[in-house]
């Protein structure tokens with residue numbers, strides 16, 4: 001039972017990390033049809049800036065210091081995402097293949113620059129002592145950092161939902177995911193909504209980058225790759241353009257992966273790919289995705 | 294005074310050349326019907342005016358060139374569009390569809406007019422637009438266009454696929470609107486066209502083959518030759 005709870009909660013924590021990547025990917029694709037391979041570099045930028053801020057505070061940080069580093073990492077990644085969008089993506093408006101290629105280029109450049117500068121070895125992220133303590137849940141000893149992953153993901157999900165539901169920009173984004181040309185035809189510059197989505201997606205990925213670095217015991221330009229792939233899988237399974245769909249799929253994948261790894265050592269990735277194939281065959285639009293006209 | 298002047302408009306979609314030098318005027322404060330058989334390029338013409346397809350030639354709105362301008366600026370300049378497939382936002386409520394479309398905060402009067410025209414939209418404000426009937430969706434699409442001050446309304450086959458009772462309701466709404474605005478109306482329902490049109494354009498194979506008054510619509514031989522349908526009722 002204890003093992004079951006530990007694996008389940010670790011799975012949810014991992015799912016939370018996937019969600020931070022996938023939420024932005026999903027909206028960016030849903031709104032503009034852009035496959036954003038640069039999303040992993042947003043994660044990396046967030047991780048390194050967060051690392052830099054946290055390092056200024058010493059080898060160990062307090063919880064508020066850590067949260068500050070995480071938010072600054074997120075903001076830096078959001079601004080970086082906005083820069084990429086303004087400099088590169090908008091120039092290739094509606095040219096989806098070129099956009100995808102340019103985002104691959106960005107991810108390669110960011111990886112190479114940071115790798116050259118810092119090296120690719122893991123560098124310990126200064127975390128609060130509290131992260132190393134264990135919380136007793138139903139007899140299972142749950143590492144405390146999981147709590148941060150899960151609550152951050154839930155906060156971002158709620159923030160996302162509130163933005164989409166209650167603000168004009170959110171209304172524009174929802175309408176744009178369905179039919180961006182008609183949004184334009186109503187006199188609304190849908191590209192502005194796209195910039196907002198890029199910033200927010202970058203922010204979530206940057207926050208995710210800091211948390212991933214804690215989970216992986218250090219920052220490195222190499223970490224983003226596998227999370228990006230998982231981010232895409234989550235988006236496909238959850239449904240392109242659906243943030244709640246991404247949340248559901250991320251949790252599902254995190255949990256399934258952990259259980260598969262526990263009961264059939266190392267088969268986690270394999271099981272996730274099988275799940276992806278099954279969803280593509282049975283429900284190609286994803287769990288909560290809409291069928292496109 | 295012309296609200297809209299289209300000159301030598303050529304449009305290609307991918308490899309196919311769809312519009313071959315389309316030229317016509319839409320006089321201000323009148324309803325102009327754009328007619329022609331299926332597939333002659335009527336919808337493509339409206340979409341090109343809206344900037345949704347790129348083309349060459351000239352499209353002037355009140356004397357200002359709008360060809361090559363981004364779609365959202367064309368709409369802001371006062372071109373309202375009711376597309377052929379309605380293209381309402383099915384995952385948004387009726388109210389959200391209208392809120393999205395409204396570019397002016399102080400438009401209580403505009404809402405009042407719309408709900409007078411289509412009382413159903415008021416009672417169904419909270420309903421998801423995707424769950425409405427075809428006729429109700431058409432009302433949302435028209436209401437969306439009427440919420441703002443417009444220079445011209447482009448309306449593409451508003452009664453297509455509607456039940457007879459709804460055809461009447463939508464037609465009556467258009468007749469009311471027609472008194473207050475400039476409209477370029479694509480419509481297959483000749484009875485409706487005769488009720489509202491003060492000016493007629495006929496297209497064939499990507500070209501305008503007639504522009505003039507509506508008198509000819511009462512001549513079955515002319516209608517048959519131009520539109521390939523028997524005159525009178527359809």
Ligand SMILES: Nc1ncnc2c1ncn2[C@@H]1O[C@H](COP(=O)(O)OP(=O)(O)O)[C@@H](O)[C@H]1O
Nearest residue numbers: 306309311329330331332333334335336337338
């Ligand atoms: N997206 C498109 N891609 C290729 N061809 C198109 C497209 N839209 C319309 N066409 C073609 O352009 C021609 C004119 O279409 P359309 O403007 O919809 O005609 P109408 O509205 O008069 O029925 C048709 O031959 C149609 O097949």
Ligand SMILES: [Mg+2]
Nearest residue numbers: 335336337377
């Ligand atoms: Mg048509």
